[in-house]
Amino acid sequence: MTHSAVRRAFAIAILTIGGFKLHAQSLSVATLPPYSSENLRTKTDWLISPAARKSAVYQTKEGFLALSNGLITRSFSIQTNGATVGLDNLTTGEALLRAVSPEAVLWINGHEIKVGGLTGQPIQNYLLADWTKTMKADPYSLKLKSYAVSPIKKRMEWNRRTTWSTQKTDWPPKGLEVTFTYGTTDEIIRNNHNRLTSDDRRVKLLDDSFSSLSPDWKVVASPGNQSASFRNEGKPGEIQIPASSTLFAERPLPEKTAVVICKLNSGTDQSVSYGPGVALTFADRSPIKFFLSPGNQQFGLQNGDSGEFFEGFDPAKSWYLRLELALGKLLLSVSEDGIGYKPLRTLDLTSAPNGIRIGKTDQKGGTSEQNPPKPVGRCRIEQLTLLGGPQNPGADLDFLNGLDVKVHYELYDGLPLLSKWVTVETSSSAGFILNNLKTEHLAVTEAESAVESKKRWELPPIFAQSDFAFQSMSPNASENACIEWQEDATYRTQVNYNLKTPSVLVCQPRQGVGQKIVRGQPFESMRMWELLYDSWDRERRGLAQRKMYRTIAPWVTENPIIMHIRSSADADVKKAVDQCAEAGFEMAILTFGSGFNIEDSTRQNRQRMKALKDYAASKGVAIGGYSLLASRSIDATNDVVMPKPGMTPTFGHSPCLESAWGQRYFENLYSFYKETGMDLLEHDGSYPGDICASTAHPGHAGLEDSQWKQFVRIRDFYRWCRAKGIYLNVPDWYFLAGSSKIAMGYRETNWSLPREYQEIIERQNIYDGTWEKTPSMGWMFVPLVEYHGGGPAATIEPLKDHLPHYEQRMANLFGAGVQACYRGPQLYDAPETKAVVKKWVSFYKKHRPILDADLIHLRRPDGRDYDAILHVDAAGPEKGLLMVYNPLNEPITRTLTVDLYYTGLKNRVSVSRQDGAFVSQNLDGTKLTLTVRIPAKSQTWYVFQ
Incomplete structure (x- = not known):
């Protein structure tokens, strides 16, 4: 892309917010309303009453763009380059972001391409707005071109079945979408071409973070320093010794070493010529030492008998010292971020080095007698990397021409929830392969600071979910596929000695996507959602999650009353349907083992199923059936092919959804529902995320794209079902792809236990x-x-x-x-x-509206005393419904204190027992004292208005 083309891309964006237009320069926030967290902060509890603030974009006093709804704010730098520079929970007052990261990372044709972001943050424990004024754009990262704001759009169609749902849900949800567009410039293309021979393209011979000290190193101390430590307090690479003393580790230099990079922090060391650094040793000459000189706040170089110092050293920072061997030369440079290096000196060499020393050496890179005692100081070697020659020096980066990446954010009215996803497109007809992408790398404040390692960490207060999810009956499905809390090895100032604190939220497919991107066929990534918790209370966190699902997957509010018919014979089905209609059941499923076969595509079977559908419809009953997908084997041609011996699919065996059989299976599903008009699918053994190494299956090229293609196959079918009003009962966490119901939680064989056991276990589940x-x-x-x-x-x-x-x-x-x-x-x-x-x-x-609403947990069933749950709906006519169960063989009387906070009721309440007359009763604030009498093996309920 030429510079003129880039300038043209920086067009005026016309933004419509709240009914008025903002004619905003694409990289300016000057026309946006001012941001004030105090003025915007929602004063009411969003879980009880709607938030007063709608989602909107603002300008902060620092010139950032702020996306806020009065509950949370995500702020973006848009001048130097696009980057998230703030994530604030306005309810708690917490600033969650501690460090700037790229907005996304792509792997294209084997190359890593970053999107946005800033470099040069001095420490990563926290982030100050003032620091961003001196931070720089990554020279290799795509550049922000423009942004646009619009209302939230539907990500899929939903044909709502209002009979089954009394919950008030908007689709699409209310809120705003902000889209940032990133692209290339001539400078970015040039920088990335130069990077082909840069450090991250070279063969890595050694990468030592000194989490332990390899036996390849020999530690050497100057005479008289018996207490000198190269592993101070058990931390390898941390040196404690008087200032003008020597203590270093040495080893032979691996053959073909071309680059030495050492990251150092001078700490409290006050040496001048004995500062921490790197020394290269030779067989025929004295060492060359390149070091930090904290005593005079300079960088130092000692080459034989000659030495010199260089300005620019800041002892408060860690520094990268780089030594490159090239064509009889030694090139010395420094960097504070490991990306942009400042050249300091080039030396001529007549021979190659054979060894390396790291730590505190004398003026000439060796060991000398200890000078008179000086104050003891500590310095640290943080990383040593030895690199060989460049990999793929002729690799092609032409894909950068015409590459556009859009980073999308959605903020929802009335709850502390953000969504993020990425689209990738190109104007090139040749296209490229998108190997994988990371749509989020969010460096947030750690939830706890533990010095030693832990088996179970407290995680930051963010609940993350993705619609790319499988292989679980819990929200862990997202973690199985693409969501992960990771350690941050670049966060060197964290408390944990081994840098293992989980403090980065990442969204990235574990197996890659492997998609061909060409002009006119953009790629849309998975979506992720980030819900910011405002409490450590388990109930409140659960309420927040449940409201999130009702908002972004409102089809989960459909709750039909279901019968499983065990026989698909016409007479048996009609009898069951008649009883459903008479008793008020709303859905009949031809269950597993019933003889229902959705894969039977014969005209006779389709006509029979259509007739049963018409009969059920005449009775006001929805009908459909069961199908098993992944938990079975078809044959060697169509089953998934494991890439390594000994690996097995999730269920032990499974067809590949993009094999010839898999494609026919889904074609059969589409045609079945089109021809019969049936209302639902109970889809068992749904796709669990299996990979497939086959190169012969028609729907995927090989291993890299196999998981993404199979997931898209089932996701698109579920979306189609939802658009047609087809109900989905799926025992996997496919809610965000269109499923409505999953197992509440059970062990199948428990339903073969004696009946009396089942009663308690059911309530426990x-x-x-x-x-x-x-x-x-x-x-x-x-x-x-x-x-x-x-x-x-x-x-x-x-x-x-x-x-x-x-x-x-x-x-x-x-x-x-x-x-x-x-x-x-x-x-x-x-x-x-x-x-x-x-x-x-x-x-x-x-009582359907209140029974379908939120549930508060009062006492878990244990068979030894009462158990109780409280339904709450502050927006409904019935504010609460209390169910109390007595599992005992004798009647009981209990005095309960029930907190009605989440009903929205205060001071007084009208109470009805088992649909009797309402009686007014005083509350202690929001707490109700209630005397409950329950017959043996029975229950009672109370309604609150």
Whole structure:
């Protein structure tokens, strides 16, 4: 890209915010309203009442762009280059960002390309706005060209089924998107071409961070310094010795060494000619010493009998000393960031060095008698890197011409939540391979400072999720795929001696993406969301997570009442559908083992399924069925191919979704739903993230792109289903791709235990599963017929003979707002059974808004005393609903103190017991004292208005 083209790209951006237009110069914030955290801070609790502030962009007094909603603010430098320079939690007053990082990192055709960012931060413990005035743009990083602001757009279509959801949700969510566009300049292209022979392109012969001292090093101290330490307080590379004394480690210099880079910190050392540094030794001449001289605040060079000093040394900083051997020359340079080096001197060499010394040597790079005692000081060798010749010196960087990267941020109204993703595009028809990308590298303040290593760290107060997620029934699915809390080896001033504190939030596919990018076909990355916690309280954090899912995946609020029909024969299906309609059930699933086969593409099967769909629709019941995907083997041609012997797929065996079979399977799914119009898919063994090394499968090129292509295959199908109003029941964390429900948390064989055990375990599973899921996000299981064994003691059929247990199961489930898969041939077998089913369905539908709302955990079921949960909805007509269960064989009376804070009620409340008359009662602030009487093996409930 020419300089004139870059100037043209810096166009005037017309921004529309809140109904008015901002004609903002693309790299200016002059027309934005001023930012004040105190004035913007939301004064009400966002978990109870809507936040007063909407998302907007502002200018800070430092000239930054601030994206804020009164709860959180993310600030960006846009002058020197684009970079995140602030992440603030306005509720707690915390400044979470401690260091500047690139906005993204791409790996293209094997080259690392950074996007935005600044260099030159003096320390990484915290970040001051004033420091950014002297920080510089990375000369190799893509340059910010412009930014634009717009309302949040739909990332996928959602055909809402309002019958199944009483929650008020906006789609798309309300808020703002800010898009920063980065591109290349002639200077960036030139710098990156020069970098082909720079340090990060060379063969690495040694990379020693001195976390331990290799036996290859021999430690040498000047005579008389018996207490000298090269591993002060157990830290290798930390030297403690009087100022004008020698203490160093030496070793032979590996053959083909071309570059020596040593990172040093002079600490409290006050030497002049004995300062810490690097000395190269020769067989035929005296050493050459390149060192720090903290005593006179200069850099020092000793070449035989001649020596000199250079200005520019700051003892408060760590410094990189670089020595390059090239064509009989020794080139000496220094850097404070390891990126931009300042040349100091070039020396002629007549022979090659054969050894290296690091640490404190004498004036000529060797050992001498100790001078008169001086104050003891400490200095540290932080890193030594030895490099050979350049790799791929002729590698092609033409892809930089026409490369554009857009970094997108979304901020949501009313909750402390950000989203981030990246799009990559090119104007070149030749294109390139995007091997992988890192969309976030967020260096934040550590949650704890532990000197020694730990097995379990406290993590910073950010909950991170991605829509690139699989292989888990919990939010860990994102961590399995691309989200990770990492250590920061560049954070040398952290407390942990081994630099192991998790303090960087990273979003990067673990296996790469391997996508071909050409003109007109931009690549869109996975999205990540960052929810900033405002408390360490587990309940409050869970409430925040649940509100997040309702906002960014509102289809999780759909909560149909479900029956699992165990036989797909026409007569059996129609009987079950009739009972569903009569009892008020809303969905029928032709379950596993029923004979339903979605892969049967014969005309006869499709017509029969269409007829069953039409029959169910005439009764007001949604219908669909079960399909197993990944947890099976097809054949050697179509199964995933492991890249190494001994490796196995996640489930032991699995087809590749981009094999010929995998492509036919999904074509079959699309055609099945188009032809039959069925309403739902229960998709078992969903894609767990398996990689595939096959080069013969039609849908992917090889190992590098196999995971991304397979994930996109299933993600796009789920999105299509959601656009068509097809409900998705998927036992994996695919919520952000379109799934509505997952297992609440259970062990299948527990449903073969005796019935009385199942009652308590069921409530325990619900209690535990709703810390991070809303009631509508998890399903439970009711085995009306035998399931995994257990015989008559575990089986509810005949239903009328075990009616108390059957009712208790429904009271457990409907009372929690959690739907179960009632698996069997029928929902009732006698009038009295039917009456009980209708009773609890009616209870749920009467109180559906509050039962589908948030759940507060009061006492976990243990079978030894009461257990209780409280549903809360400060925005609803019913503010709260308390369920209290008695598992004991005798009636109980308990006096409970229930905090109604999250109902929004204060001072007074109207209380109704089991839908009786409302009675006014005083509160102690938000706390209610309630005397509860419950019959044996039963429950009661209270509604609060």
